[in-house]
Amino acid sequence: MTLLASSKARRARRRRTSQLAPDQNVVALSLEFEDGLRVPEVEAAVAAIEARVRAAHPEVTALFVKPETPNAFAEAHGRLFGAPLDEAR
Numbered sequence: 001m002t003l004l005a006s007s008k009a010r011r012a013r014r015r016r017t018s019q020l021a022p023d024q025n026v027v028a029l030s031l032e033f034e035d036g037l038r039v040p041e042v043e044a045a046v047a048a049i050e051a052r053v054r055a056a057h058p059e060v061t062a063l064f065v066k067p068e069t070p071n072a073f074a075e076a077h078g079r080l081f082g083a084p085l086d087e088a089r
Helices: 039-056 070-081
Strands: 009-021 024-033 060-067
Touching: 009 070, 024 039, 024 070, 039 060
Parallel strands: 024 060
Antiparallel strands: 009 024
């Protein structure tokens, strides 16, 4: 079972990690959630994902989750890398 299974997240768009010490990691996730969710539903999904990540990986001391639509992700990719995102690759 993946850490996103049974959550309202469709997919992880971007993952960033930083190891601060052997037992301390920071993780940042950009996640695409199901359309039509209300804020309380997104908050509950994020809380469930955080709990699963921390249970499976106690070395994760900080976890940041950014809900992001496919269009917002593509725009951010273009700003960061100077080229449009080609998801067909």
